[in-house]
Amino acid sequence: MSETQPGRLVVLGEQECWDLLRSRPVGRIAWSGPHGVVVVPVNFAVDDGAVVLRTSPYSQLAREGTDREVGFEVDLVDVEAHSGWSVLVQGRCTRDRHASDAPTPWVTGPRTLGLRIEARAVSGRRLSPPHAERA
Template sequence: MREPDIQQHDIQPGRLAVLDGPECWDLLRSQPVGRIAWSGSQGMSVVPVNYAVAEDEAIVLRTTPYSLLARDVADRDVAFEVDHVDAAHHEGWSVLVRGRCVRQRHTPEHPEPWVTGPRFLGLRIEARSVSGRRVLPATGSAAAAQSAVDAFFTA
């Protein structure tokens, strides 16, 4: 199947849709990496981390106890963001979790760290709020029309 021939000038501005809580949590579960943001000893910081969503809808991650992340975020408010972007079609979504980050008493089994070294300090973001947005394609756009034509001829 060939890729649709979509030119930048064919793409029309999309619509912004607000996501509900259950959809936000489903999207959070669908991605392995997000970004945690906090204000700490070096000012504002944002770092990518791999994570898991706990059964009780909290974000859990593992780090080394000597990291800036570990020193700065324990018992503090943080933001956690996950997104997915399709730049070619100007579509995507973003979910933002705000909450308190606490140290876990025991090293969580998940997520498995992606980097080497001792990552035995578990951190847990207890969500206070979760919100999300999705950029949807414009209805009737040239890009949508091209996709429909392509789907018809490849079926």
């Protein structure tokens, strides 16, 4: 049984981060609520330097996550190859009546409230698999 060699961590440029964000349909939005940090998976779209999504006007996200700083993370992991990438968007989450680019939510029920996360910072990292020539 051979041991897996560690991969190399590479910092991604901003454009590559946006391209990777566009490549995935689901991410996680995180905020600090009154009972601690909350992380919720959501489907989303990218719109002109922002992440847009829809939720119920009465959801925990609508009550606690709007009009505050949030984190939004998307990733892809290949467990077999020990590789993957992760992108983090940090910014203010606001209500957006014009979130026409927000995708139709995957869950049932009325998700009529559009939200927009204007990116204040975008960062990403890629874990490249170990090279075969390593011994």
